[in-house]
Structure formats: C-alpha cells, structure tokens
Amino acid sequence: MPLSKRYQKWPKAQSEELKAAFAEHWEETKEQIGRLKNIFKMLDSKAEGKECPALKGLIQETEALLSDAKNPAVLDAGLIGCAQAIDTMRWRVTDLKAWAEQLAMDEAAGLLEETLDEEKSADEKLSELALGGPNEEAEGEEGESSVRS
DSSP, X not given: OOHHHHHHHOOOOSSHHHHHHHHHHHHHHHXXXXXXXXXXXXXXXXXXXXXXXXXXXXXXXXXXXXXXXXXXXXXXXXHHHHHHHHHHHXXXXXXXXXHHHHTTOHHHHHHHHHHHHHHHHHHHHHHHHHHTTHHHHHHTOSSSOOOOX
C-alpha cells in the first residue's frame, strides 16, 4: 500500500490539536503529490513510485505503535516522532530543488520551494505540539513503548 494511502489511517491522535495538524498536513501532502506530478510532466516523464526499505521500516514502526500504545499521551508522542521521521525520509526536496536550479528549471524549483516551506512549517508545528504536552506526559508513563521524537 502506498505511503499516501497508509498515512490516512494514522491520524488516530488523541489530542484535537494533533488531529487537526495531521489533517492539515494530509491536505498539503496531496498538493505536494500534485506538484511532483506537474514536474514529471515538465520532464515528459512518468512518475513512478519505488519502495524504500528505510521508509517501509518507519511505516512498520508506526503501525506497531498504533497497535501497542495504550496511553493517549504515549500514542500522540509516538505519532509525532514517527510522522517527523517519515517526512524526513519521504522528502529529499532540498536536493531536488538544487538540481532543478542547476538545470535552470525555475518553475520546478518554485514548486519544490512551496513544498519545502510546507514541510518546514509542519515539522515546526509538530515539534511545538510535542514539546507542549505528549512527550512530557509520556515520559511519566511506565510500562509503555519507548517513544522517539
């Protein structure tokens, strides 16, 4: 199952703020996919997905968290950490933008800059949410899964 389809299953966050952040980021993700498709059209190429073993491992880790975490704070903290790790792996947009600039593909570089701005904003929002609650609450819970963020 493609990441874009799996991502829709994950917003099982407990806090309303985190649910809203995931919903907003999902909408941005759909726009980012559209931008990438536009860039492939500019290149007269077909967009093809390829499986990434590292990303597949992060997906499995997230799905394990969804089934194992019993405490709402642990679940939210874990979802934030997993989402940030996945977004780091998913988008190598900085590299793509640099290549577009080197190839004088200004329109493609602009589209990728939009994506970079959205990803930076989403990461900052998730970090603020993590520091404001779930990670602090999760630290106090014993017997729960370890959480990375």
